[in-house]
Amino acid sequence: MLTQPQQRKKIIAVSYCTGIIAAVAGFFIKKEISCGILLGVTAGTANFIFFEKQIEVFAKNKKLHFIFTSYIIRYILLGLVLYVSIKQSMFFFMGTVIGFFINQVVFFGVKLRNT
Numbered sequence: 001m002l003t004q005p006q007q008r009k010k011i012i013a014v015s016y017c018t019g020i021i022a023a024v025a026g027f028f029i030k031k032e033i034s035c036g037i038l039l040g041v042t043a044g045t046a047n048f049i050f051f052e053k054q055i056e057v058f059a060k061n062k063k064l065h066f067i068f069t070s071y072i073i074r075y076i077l078l079g080l081v082l083y084v085s086i087k088q089s090m091f092f093f094m095g096t097v098i099g100f101f102i103n104q105v106v107f108f109g110v111k112l113r114n115t
Helices: 004-029 031-061 064-088 090-114
Strands: none
Touching: 004 031, 004 090, 031 064, 031 090, 064 090
8 A cells, every 4th residue: 555645646647647648649639739738737736736735734733724725826726727728729728628637537546546
């Protein structure tokens, strides 16, 4: 059984590898899709890391103001990424959304495999 830091490193590494493979595949369809996938995977991974830190702080000392501020920062970050991708092109936006979902799929895949 992997420890929590090992699981985090594995999830991040597999997310980036899957994102790069999807970006290469998307490059042959449309260049904007591959750029969007890389942006989505990067933003999704940052969201995952922020969320994990948020849970650690809440488990230790239950500072609700920090949790609320952290939620606001995470959603502003994701909103800005989606806004920028919409302004670029629809293909860029679709790639970004695919990149977000890659992180979720990898997270649940790693968790299911370790249980």
